[in-house]
Structures are given as structure tokens and as C-alpha cells.
Amino acid sequence: xxxxxxxxxxxxxxxxxxxxxxxxxxxxxxxxxxxxxxxxxxxxxxxxxxxxxxxxxxxxxxxxxxxxxxxxxxxxxxxxxxxxxxxxxxxxxxxxxxxxxxxxxxxxxxxxxxxxxxxxxxxxxxxxxx
Numbered sequence: 001x002x003x004x005x006x007x008x009x010x011x012x013x014x015x016x017x018x019x020x021x022x023x024x025x026x027x028x029x030x031x032x033x034x035x036x037x038x039x040x041x042x043x044x045x046x047x048x049x050x051x052x053x054x055x056x057x058x059x060x061x062x063x064x065x066x067x068x069x070x071x072x073x074x075x076x077x078x079x080x081x082x083x084x085x086x087x088x089x090x091x092x093x094x095x096x097x098x099x100x101x102x103x104x105x106x107x108x109x110x111x112x113x114x115x116x117x118x119x120x121x122x123x124x125x126x127x128x129x130x
Contacts, residue, residue, distance in 0.1 A: 005049060005123060008038050009066040013112040019123060022068070031065035031100075032091050038067040039084045045072040048080035052087035055118040059091040060098050063108065064115045068123065 005022040007014060010031065014024045027037065035052055042048060049068040053059070067084075103111070 004071075006041075006046065006069045006071055007066060007119065008034055008041070008069065009064070009115075009119075010034050011064040011066050011112050011115045013064075013109075013116040014066070017116060019120060021123060031059060031063065032088070032095065034065040034067060035084060035088045035091055038069060039081075039088060041069055042080045042084050043076055045074045045076065046070060046080070047072055047077045048083055050119060050122050051083060053090075054122060055114065057111075057114070058094055060094040060100050062111045062115065063100050063103065064112055066115050066119050068119060 005019075007019070007022045007024045008027070009024065010027055010029055010033075012026070015026055018024060027034065029037070038046075038048070038052070046069040049070055050066075052065065052067055059065075
């Protein structure tokens with residue numbers, strides 16, 4: 001597979017565990033800011049590869065968010081723009097109801113590993129359709 005994915009993440013696990021077919025853009029920012037950054041790139045022509053809520057973990061249950069994009073310079077992909085926009089609204093709604101709780105380092109490590117594993121499996125060349 002020749003495709004190189006762009007991974008936007010605040011998950012430090014990606015710093016220690018790279019993926020062969022992906023460029024990691026690590027930012028120490030909130031989950032909502034990761035979504036906003038992804039939206040800005042989608043408006044520049046990038047395409048969403050993974051749904052922002054991959055794995056079904058609620059936005060107020062984890063401090064980590066990872067979004068995978070394909071770089072592009074063409075017109076805005078409407079499906080990507082709609083999905084990221086809805087994801088931002090849902091995240092804002094959940095965070096207003098209940099903020100992300102303080103978590104032990106052990107739990108943070110577990111959540112980081114889960115986030116990484118979901119993305120790694122989604123980009124598995126034997127599975128990924130992109």
C-alpha cells in the first residue's frame with residue numbers, strides 16, 4: 001500500500017509507536033482542538049479516513065483523540081466535512097454535560113493504548129479499503 005495517512009492526535013502513545021504508512025502530527029491540545037484542527041484540514045481538501053468516534057468511546061470518557069486523514073488539495077469532501085462538523089457538536093454537547101474526569105496514570109495509559117490500537121487496526125493494509 002502506497003497511501004500515506006496523516007494522523008492528527010494528542011495521544012502520546014503515537015510518539016513511541018509509529019505506524020509504517022502514516023505521518024504522525026502530535027499536538028498537546030484537547031480532544032475538541034484535535035477535531036477543530038482536523039476540520040480545518042478537511043476544509044483545505046483533506047479527506048477523513050476514520051470516524052472521530054471510532055470504537056464508540058464517548059468524548060467525555062477519554063483525554064485522547066486521534067483522527068486519520070488523507071492529504072488533498074481538491075474541493076472539500078462533503079461527507080468528511082459533515083462528519084467532522086457533527087463530531088465537534090457532539091463533543092461540545094458531551095463536554096458541557098460532564099467534563100473529562102481526572103484519571104490515574106494507569107488509566108491514561110490504558111486509554112492511550114486503546115486509542116492507538118483502534119487506529120492501527122483501522123489502517124491495517126489487509127483491512128483498510130483506502
